[in-house]
Amino acid sequence: MDTPIYEIRSLTHSYAGKTVLAIEHLAVEPASIVGLIGPNGSGKSTLLRLLGLIQRPTQGKIHFNGCLVEPFSDDARFLITLLPQEPSLMKRNVFNNVSYGLKLRGNGRGVADRVNEALSLVGLTGKDFARRPWYALSGGEAQRVALAARLALKPKVLLLDEPTASVDAASAQLIKEASLRARQELGTTLMVASHDWQWLYEICDEIIHLFKGRIFGTGRETIIFGPWQKLGTKKWGKILSDRQQLCVPEPPDKEAAAVIDVLSVNEDGSAPADEGIVLSGTVSRLSLERKTGQLFATILVGDLPFTVRLTPQQTREHTIFPGKTLSIRYRLDQIKWS
Amino acid sequence: MNFLLEGFFQAFNLLLSGNPETYSAIWATVKVSSYSIGCSLLMGIPLGFCLGYFDFRGKKPLRTIVDTMMALPTVFIGLLVYAFLTHRGPLGNFGLLFTLPGIAIGQTILALPIVIGLSATAVESMDQKLRVTIMSMGANRRQLFLSSLWESRHGILAGAIAAYGRVMTEVGISMMVGGNIKWHTRTITTAIALETNKGQFGMGVALGLVLLAIAFGVNVSVSFLRRRD
Numbered sequence: 001m002d003t004p005i006y007e008i009r010s011l012t013h014s015y016a017g018k019t020v021l022a023i024e025h026l027a028v029e030p031a032s033i034v035g036l037i038g039p040n041g042s043g044k045s046t047l048l049r050l051l052g053l054i055q056r057p058t059q060g061k062i063h064f065n066g067c068l069v070e071p072f073s074d075d076a077r078f079l080i081t082l083l084p085q086e087p088s089l090m091k092r093n094v095f096n097n098v099s100y101g102l103k104l105r106g107n108g109r110g111v112a113d114r115v116n117e118a119l120s121l122v123g124l125t126g127k128d129f130a131r132r133p134w135y136a137l138s139g140g141e142a143q144r145v146a147l148a149a150r151l152a153l154k155p156k157v158l159l160l161d162e163p164t165a166s167v168d169a170a171s172a173q174l175i176k177e178a179s180l181r182a183r184q185e186l187g188t189t190l191m192v193a194s195h196d197w198q199w200l201y202e203i204c205d206e207i208i209h210l211f212k213g214r215i216f217g218t219g220r221e222t223i224i225f226g227p228w229q230k231l232g233t234k235k236w237g238k239i240l241s242d243r244q245q246l247c248v249p250e251p252p253d254k255e256a257a258a259v260i261d262v263l264s265v266n267e268d269g270s271a272p273a274d275e276g277i278v279l280s281g282t283v284s285r286l287s288l289e290r291k292t293g294q295l296f297a298t299i300l301v302g303d304l305p306f307t308v309r310l311t312p313q314q315t316r317e318h319t320i321f322p323g324k325t326l327s328i329r330y331r332l333d334q335i336k337w338s
Numbered sequence: 339m340n341f342l343l344e345g346f347f348q349a350f351n352l353l354l355s356g357n358p359e360t361y362s363a364i365w366a367t368v369k370v371s372s373y374s375i376g377c378s379l380l381m382g383i384p385l386g387f388c389l390g391y392f393d394f395r396g397k398k399p400l401r402t403i404v405d406t407m408m409a410l411p412t413v414f415i416g417l418l419v420y421a422f423l424t425h426r427g428p429l430g431n432f433g434l435l436f437t438l439p440g441i442a443i444g445q446t447i448l449a450l451p452i453v454i455g456l457s458a459t460a461v462e463s464m465d466q467k468l469r470v471t472i473m474s475m476g477a478n479r480r481q482l483f484l485s486s487l488w489e490s491r492h493g494i495l496a497g498a499i500a501a502y503g504r505v506m507t508e509v510g511i512s513m514m515v516g517g518n519i520k521w522h523t524r525t526i527t528t529a530i531a532l533e534t535n536k537g538q539f540g541m542g543v544a545l546g547l548v549l550l551a552i553a554f555g556v557n558v559s560v561s562f563l564r565r566r567d
Contacts, residue, residue: 054473072478082474088467091489100485101475149475 003066005030005157005189006051011060013046013213021046021213023060028191028206030156033183035200036193038210039223044193045085047210048159051191052082064157078105079156083163087146094119094137095130098149105153118152119145121181123174140171147175151182158182160192164199176203198287201296211257211338220296222262222306223338224248226255240279240302247277249332259336262308265297266327267318276329281306283324299328341539348540349547360541362521363529364548370438370512370525371505374445378453379498381446386457386497387487390464401458407451412444412510419444419515436517441525444511449501456500460493461486495560502556506549 004027013021021043028034036044049055050062053071061068069076081101089097098115107114116126122144129137129145137145143163150158160179164172180203182188194200200207209216211223224238228251231237237247248258263276281301288295295310297320306328310320318326352360389401421427423435423443434440464486472485487494509527516523518532526545533542 049470052474054470071473074478077473077476077478081476082470084467084470084474086467088465088471090468090471090485091492104476104481146471153476 002030004028005065007063008060011057013050014058019213023215026215028189031183031187031189032205033190033203035204035207036191036210037197037200037207042210043213044210045161048082048161048191048193052080052159053077054082081150081153081155082159083147083150083161085162085165087143089134089142089145091134093134094132094145097134097145098152101149101153114152118148121151121178122148124148140167143167144171144174147178151178154186155188157189160190162193164194164196201287201289203290220307220309222260224258224260224304226251226257228254240304242302244279244302246279247332248335252337257338259338260330261334262306262328262330264329265308265314276331278327278329280325280327283320283322283326285322286320299326301328345539345543349544352541352544360544363524363526363545366438366524367506367526370441370445371502373442374449374505375502377446378449378501382450382453383457383494386454387461389454390458390461391486404451404455408455410448410451412448412508413514415444415447416511416514419447419511423515435515436519436523438523441512441516441523444515445505445508448508448511449505452501452504453497456497457494460490460497463493464490492564499556499560503553506552
C-alpha cells in the first residue's frame with residue numbers, strides 16, 4: 001500500500017473554546033477522490049482548511065506524504081491548494097489572478113500558456129477573459145477563474161469546498177469536469193466537500209461523513225434531528241407531515257439526533273417480514289455508488305428522507321423508481337443517538 | 339466683488355510672469371510637504387498595516403489613541419514642535435526652528451496618525467477570505483504580507499491623499515515653526531494668510547489656485563493609477 005498522502009491522528013480543532021472538529025484517524029490515499037458530506041456546521045470546511053494548511057489545528061498533527069506539515073511548510077505549500085466555498089479574487093485582472101500562484105513559484109516561463117490552458121479547462125477563453133478586471137465577472141465566472149488559478153498550479157492535492165454551491169448549472173458542470181480532469185491527467189488527489197451527494201457518490205473512491213465534527217460512517221445513514229416530543233407513556237417520536245408517527249426510544253435530550261438504520265423495504269401494503277416499526281414513503285431519488293456498484297434509494301417519509309441500501313435481490317424483486325410508494329422498516333433497539 | 343475678480347486676473351499675471359516671491363512660496367510648500375508626506379508614508383504604512391492586520395493585547399486602546407491623534411489641531415502640534423526645537427528645548431541644538439525641515443517634522447506628526455489610522459482601516463476592511471486565497475496559492479509569510487498590502491492599496495492610497503491634503507493646507511505648524519520668513523519658510527498657506535491681511539488678494543488667490551492645481555494633479559494621478567488596475 002502506498003504511503004497515505006494525508007494522515008492525521010487525534011486531531012482536534014476549536015473555535016473560542018468550542019471543539020468543532022475531532023478526528024481520531026484519517027488516511028487519504030494518493031490520487032484518490034474523497035468526498036466530505038455532512039450538514040452545515042459539521043466541520044467539513046474546517047477540515048479542508050486544516051488539510052489545506054491555512055490553519056493550524058488546536059491539537060494533533062497532519063502528515064503529508066509522510067512529513068509533518070503546518071501552515072507555510074515548504075514541503076507542502078506548493079503541492080496543496082484549496083478552493084474555498086466563496087473564493088475571493090484578488091484586485092487584479094483574470095490573467096494576474098490565474099498567474100499569481102505560478103509567479104509565487106518563480107515560474108516565469110510559459111506563464112501565458114499555462115494561464116490560457118487553465119482557463120480553457122474551466123470553459124473560459126484567454127482572449128475574452130484574460131484582461132478582464134476582477135469586478136467584471138459574474139459569480140459563476142469568478143468561481144471558474146478561482147478554480148483555473150488552482151488548476152494552473154498542477155497541484156498534488158486539490159481541496160474543493162462546496163465548489164458548485166453558488167453557481168448555475170452550466171458553471172457547476174464545467175467545474176465538475178475540470179476537477180475530474182485534474183485527477184485523470186495529473187493524478188491529483190481530490191477532496192471535495194459538497195451537498196451534491198449524488199455527484200459525490202458517482203465520482204468518489206471514498207466518502208467521509210462528518211457530523212458534529214466527527215467522522216460518522218459513510219453518509220448512507222439516516223440521521224433525524226430533534227426536537228422530539230412525547231407521543232404517549234414511554235413513547236417518544238415525531239408526528240410527520242403525513243400524520244404518520246416516527247417512534248424512537250427515549251432520547252438523551254430533546255434536540256439529540258437519531259441515527260436510524262433501515263432494515264428493509266417492502267412494496268407498500270405487503271406484510272413486513274418481522275417485527276419493527278414500519279413507515280410508508282415515496283422514493284424520491286436513486287443513486288449508484290460507483291465504487292461498490294450498489295444502488296441506494298432515498299425514500300421520503302413525510303418530509304424526512306431515509307436512505308436505504310438496496311440489495312440486488314430487492315432491486316430485482318421490486319421495480320423501484322422515483323415516485324413509487326414503499327414501506328421501510330426499522331427497529332427501535334437499533335437506533336443510536338448522537 | 340470686483341476685488342475678487344481683479345484678484346483672479348492678478349493671480350494669472352503673477353503665475354504666468356514667473357513672479358519669484360510666488361514661486362518661492364510654491365517651491366517651499368512642495369518641498370516641505372514632500373518631506374513630511376514621504377516620512378509619514380514610510381513610517382505610517384507599515385505601522386498601519388500591523389495595527390490593522392495583527393491582533394495583539396492593547397490593540398483597541400492603541401487604535402483609539404491613533405484615531406484621536408488624527409484630529410490633532412495644527413496649532414497644538416506647532417506649539418509642541420516649537421517647544422522642542424527652540425533654543426531652550428531638548429532639540430534646540432539642531433537649529434531646526436524657522437527652517438523647512440522643522441516644518442516638515444511638525445507636518446509629519448500631523449500626517450502620521452492619518453496614514454496609520456486609514457491604512458489600518460483599509461487592512462481591517464480587507465476581505466478575510468483573501469488571506470485564505472493567498473495562502474492557498476502557496477504564499478509564504480513574506481509573500482502573504484506583501485500581497486495583503488498590495489490588495490489594500492486603494493484604501494492606503496486614499497489615506498495618503500487625505501494626509502497630503504491636510505499637510506498641504508495647514509497653516510498653524512508652518513506659521514509657528516517656520517515663522518513665515520520670506521524667501522525661506524514662507525509656504526503657500528502662510529503667504530495667503532499674510533497677503534490677505536495686507537489686502538493683497540491677487541497673490542492670495544494666485545497661491546490658492548496653485549494649491550487647487552496641486553490637489554487636482556495628485557487626484558488625477560491617483561485616479562489614473564487606479565484605472566490601470
